[in-house]
Amino acid sequence: MSDVEGEAEERQLGIIPSHEALQLDNVFSKIKKNIARRSNDQNEDDNESITSNVGFTNDNLLSREDFNPCNNDRVASNVATMPEYSEPVIGDLLVALKNDARGLVAGEQFRVKENNCVKEYKETFCLGKTNSSATSDLVSDVRDEDKLSVTSLQNENLVNAPSEPECIAPSRLHSSHHVKQNKRLVVGSGNSNGSKLLIETNGVLDKDTNIETDVVRLHRLYRVFITSGFFSLPEEDIVVNNYIRGNVLHKSVISVMNQSGSIQQASRIQAFMWPIVVRGQNIVAVGERGSGKTLGYTLPLVSLLLDMWPCIAREASVRVGGVAVIVCKGWRAVQCVGDTFAQLLKDHGLRVVATWGGLGEKHLSEVQKEVCRGADILVTTLPFLLRIVGASEGSSNEKIHFDLLSHCFHLVLDDADVIMDNDAHGVKLLLTEWASQRANSKNTHFSQQLIITASSWTKFMERLVQFLEPLMEPSVIISSPFEAAKASHVKSVVHCTNNILSSGRQSLGDVVDLVKEVPDKKVIIFVENCREVKQMRQLFASVAILPQTIHGRKLMWEVQEEVTSWNSTDKEKVMVVSASTVAILLEQDVRDADVLVHVHIPKVKSEFNQRFSFLMDNYVKDFKSEISNHLVSYVFVDNNDAVLPYYMEEVWMSLETSMPSEFNIHFAEKLQEEMPLCHFLKAFGSCPSVNQCEWRHKMQQQDLWNKLPDYGIVTVEIVKVLNGSRYLVRLNEYRETNTSHPIDLSQNHLTLFMDIQNYCSDPANLLPASDIKVGLMFLTLHESVWTRVRVLHIYKKSNTMQVTLFLLDEGDEITTNPSELYQTPEKLSRLPQLVVEVYLCKVRPLDHDTEWTHHANLYIEKLFSDAAENARFSGSIALSLSNTLWLSPLVEIVKVEGRNIRKESVRSQLIRLGYGCENQQHIELLKAQYNTVEKDSDAGQSSSWLSFWKQD
């Protein structure tokens, strides 16, 4: 066999000839020098950044050493953890070289022939480091000097080892079975341009491939998606990509996904998140609620863990905390995320522990034991985690005396915007603790991955990202145009037209003046209709500007021509768009505007938010430096008494818009009059997510109709426990003060019951309901008893209408057919419902949670059901509405030897036993709201609840 043939055969086996291996070694030694140089530079940078970085905290306890994934020592020891591939630096650099040369690395074995001896190299399994921007920079440094070597590497010197690696790492993209496919997805390194996602065809990076049908320009750092999801994922938000799922995720994960059948393709945000997470890189992903963020990290993280597990099991087997620690905003989220992990890992014996606070004193030790027994994946809430690691004040009794975070290689902050809003200091404590525990652990050679998700870009999020940027270089993905605009500090300006009489025309004229003042900018103007587009065109023509115009009467090819003309230059262009054609323009992918002018403001928030997609090419590309931007959004208000859509208030607040004080701008009320008052508002004094919440957040006159008494003492009979601090009750007794004469209300239910049965016993009285609407009262027969009901919900089920009803005097909910409803006579319908809603005052669930835990609910249920027969529950009224009472305190009173003994108040028990905590502002906030309601003397005060039910 000739040398050439022999070499070819060796190449096929993945063996690199010795002369090329020599070249490689030259390259490596230069790279080593570069690393050393870089490391020194970095240390200098570090000192600077540590002292200068005051964005996130005032006293940064974190050091770059603790976090920096490019830390040289760690890179070396990463590789050292694989004993059979003990060429730390070279192995890593090989990967780096290959990364640069072919755009993809990870999980591969290589063979290099050196002096007739074949050496094997393998990509480090430890994620994040080798693919970091630092390594890429490093390689590009070298590339200039060693063009030849790298070029030759690029071609064929690095060949996949024939067998699948023992411990496939971060990316499954290169495993041999994928190579067989014609096309595969390749994720570039997280450099300053963000993650690149390209299509590779037959092993050659195909940069020119038009991949828009597969993934819509995923190489953008800020892909601004043009649809917004709310809870359920909109169909158009699913990325039609046949490769991401199969190529990025572990086969076991895919098989679980196949079994559940619901997730066949990635959502847009997942198309970014999956490849980044699976490679162990740090990421901050901000997307609309329900855009798929949670599955955006759970699926790839499990894939990654399964890939790495043989190694983790060998190197870091004794652990108490999780290898992955997931921090969620509340216990309900912990439960969901914990379930997802458990389901995905059910066949692998990895231990998932999902735990949270507010379970009560009794269960605390159980929970602690559970955590002590060790977890591979720990899912929990921030306050609970801080307590068990002893990082929060007064947590000594809950601290578990182990280094819970020392084996945590993957830390996830899910819904970080909410977590930061609740406790930004706590997040700092957690990161500090993580850094210090990891620094002191035996496993510092494993790299750290930080995954952050959020639904909104808040000030805290910005500070967090700025803080993390130099330390961990996270990829930042923002999938909502409006959140991207917030992150990019788009300036928001309100422009008011002074001339009220000729307002419409005047504002168009003002737009022209404004455009003249912003030369060299690409401006898009949104007007209402075709007529206004034409008017604007004329006005611009009069100042020698020829704008592009898009309106409903233009044919598609005309629109495309306008867009081509717009795209032909980088500066000074004006486009006037009618409201109805915005969607068409979005499809044409116009994305490089500098200024948006909203002469027309859409009624729907999502339509307004979409417009920020037109700025996306100019959005901020890195968060290292102070963000300043030339992007502006002008809103034209052409009436002194303008009423703008309700969402504009939130938009302007988020974009920190300063309003001209001389103008009277009003925001229309969110159309919620028909909705009941928000339960969160009633329970805690404020709603945690006003913007997303469908319920009403302002008290109104109808909340005061037939009102319950404002003050006094009531004795209640518990009908139903809705949660720890909210119950349905019937009032048995009322008195104004402790010493006043009691009013007996205990017979009302029986009397009403008899009246209704008597009335309905006469068939002539039973008139079928005709006009059934939500909120109306009817009579129905339930379990052989006639009862008063109110319609809560009307819906269709298998072609028949169904109604959900609330039993006004029994407190139950039932579903029935509308034909079962009968008209209520006036004498029955005028009586207010007997069942009253009661809230405890000034208490809320532990750990900033918005929901009481099941344990808290069960405790309260038991408290009421176990009460002695002669016991009664008495509460003092702090506030009331038509049908709601706030009691402070609510206490159980028992009679012992003829004397009344008051037990500890229910609120105080909830707090003492660790279910809840104080909420001092609760009633003040509600009273402030209550005082703003205009009192209507006719309907409101004159006929109080008591006036109907007081028995003489």
Ligand SMILES: Nc1ncnc2c1ncn2[C@@H]1O[C@H](COP(=O)(O)OP(=O)(O)OP(=O)(O)O)[C@@H](O)[C@H]1O
């Ligand atoms: N790729 C997908 N294909 C189909 N359905 C999906 C996909 N990804 C997520 N979903 C579904 O969409 C819903 C929302 O997903 P997920 O909880 O991951 O979103 P989220 O952005 O984390 O939501 P939130 O902001 O409320 O926490 C879930 O019901 C989930 O099962």
